[in-house]
Amino acid sequence: MATFRASSSMSSSSISSSSCHRRKIIRATINMPKFQNSTVSLPNLITGDLVEQLKLTSSGYTNTTTTHIQKLPKSPSNSPNTSPKYDSMVSDPLAIAKLYAIMEAVEDRVEMHKNIGEQRSNWNSLLLPSINAITLTASTMAGIAATSASGSDPLAALKLSSTLLYLAATGMLLIMNKIQPSQLAEEQRNAARLFKQLREEIHTTISIGNPSNKEVRDTMEKVLALDKAYPLPLLGVMLDKFPEKIEPARWWPQQRRRQAKGLGERNDRNGWDAKLEGEMREIVGVLKRKDKADYLRLGEKALKLNKVLAISGPLLTGLAAVGSAFVGSPSHGSWAVVLGVVAGALSSIVNTLEHGGQIGMVFELYRSNAGFFKLMEESIESNLKEREVERRENGELFEMKVALQLGRSLSELKDLVASSTMKGEAMEEFASKLF
Template sequence: MLLIMNKIQPSQLTEEQRNASRLFNQLHEEIHTMVCIGNPTMHDVKKAMEKVLALDKAYPLPLLGVMLEKFPKTVEPAVWWPPHQEKRQAKAHSGRKINNRNGWDAKLEEEMREIVGVLKRKDEEDYLRLGEKFLKLNKVLAISGPLLTGLAAIGSAFVGSPSHGSWAVVLGVVGGALSTVVNAFEHGGQVGMVFEMYRSNAGFFKLMEESIESNLEEEVERRENGEIFDMKVALQLGRSLSELKDLATSSSIKGEAMQEFASKLF
């Protein structure tokens, strides 16, 4: 039973499916909003299908056989979005003249580049570092738990034996006590869930980085409106617009970038 529990990692599995449920609900609201606005195109349908398939691949519903690797060799951010996003199409506007800069200027572009740098150096790197520590801890606990339980079972089997009586009692008692502590810490402490939480949070920051970089790579008129995008980034990081500008300013000063994380939410 311990081997099966440690292989499946129920707490980690629960966190995976909880994240999947949240992301599917978010995608559902995006599609519902698009339909309510009206006139969705085949491009919108294709884009939504790519998101659904990417999310299903990131968090597969058939849990056994195709479930995610619980003890990966390397810790990487969770990825639940399409890897190759098509260039956004220029929207047709009529009835009013649009600013050629689309809400963007050189200062805002530099600000976004600095924020991407902070996300990579601090937030994403820190969550991956913590995730790696918890992964190693989980591996040790997953191996030592069944091993100690097996030694305790072997020791209890030899209790009463004339030649191994004293050692069998010590092995049974010590092994049983240690296995109880290890198994209680692993599953009671939800170590697998904590690892998955760190991996998922690192994925959130990676998605933000890719979103900002893809906007900066686009032609100005095809980008998302700069003022709206600036506000969206600030909200995702739990900051006001002034705090976001202060973060970008401090990150450009040597030695200041390593003092503060980009996100204030988690």
């Protein structure tokens, strides 16, 4: 009984003593699992301390935890305990720095193409009304000169002014039809969009991690290919606006052999099987027969129309200048008046159809759409030609990308393949549902 009282007294004393303290330090011990058959020691992995401080305040408890953890040291390449998988997971900081530098350059190009595209779009919207105003003014002067008295001073002034205005309109039209401002603006819009897409690809590569020097080289080639496809300056490197042969636009480098980048380990074929390969071959066939061929055909028609309008406009203003120069001459009769007035009016109509209708932009749109389908063909064929499936892009991921690019769901993509393989019926459906 005495022993119990003594113990109780000591416990009460301990409780009262602890309540007098304002701060109490709690020490914790972390038990790490034991590693069997491993030469790695715990101090080599984590060195540091874990300190928890519990502060008692008038309003309650505040926990402050400080943790010091040393990063894992990079294992030397010649260490016997280093596995190849561990080495593949180590990111190359130099490759990441290079990708960031390329992404900054790409961002700058996006702004450059956007600003220049707006400027060249303004060329089209400003030059067309100006040229039409000059042409109609010259036509009006030629008509007024025809009603004036023969040999008078007002007649000579009107004739000279009309002729000069027609000549100025002819020169401006020649330059405008050569550079095709609406087509230039469409080129810059396409370039800005493609550079934005490339920027997102770089960002995705960095986010996924483990970029290699090969990816850096491939990205550089994509940037240079875009620079070549959509040049910024006009003199010397401007794309031919009236090519002899219609070719799809090309803004990507040559497809090269890929690195082994299998995603997941569901099977040994990286998501590919014989059925998927057959479906991809059928899709390539549809793209060639329908989508790309149709846009090339439409692009050829737009190019022919643009050529006719580009020649007709300056030709009509030139004839109108000749006619206005002979207005009022007794030896030439009324044909000079008709030529000076009617040719100027027709020229305004032709210019409005060509540049107001933006036929050059329509041609570039068809050409770039054909290039989009050409890129899809090469991408699919490069995967199918690669015999080592681990070097291909993952089959499931690639199928989803193809479906999204064509504006279809996976089931609709399979329906397209099924309809293209049906015999006895003409397959009228296009592969793309986007455009």
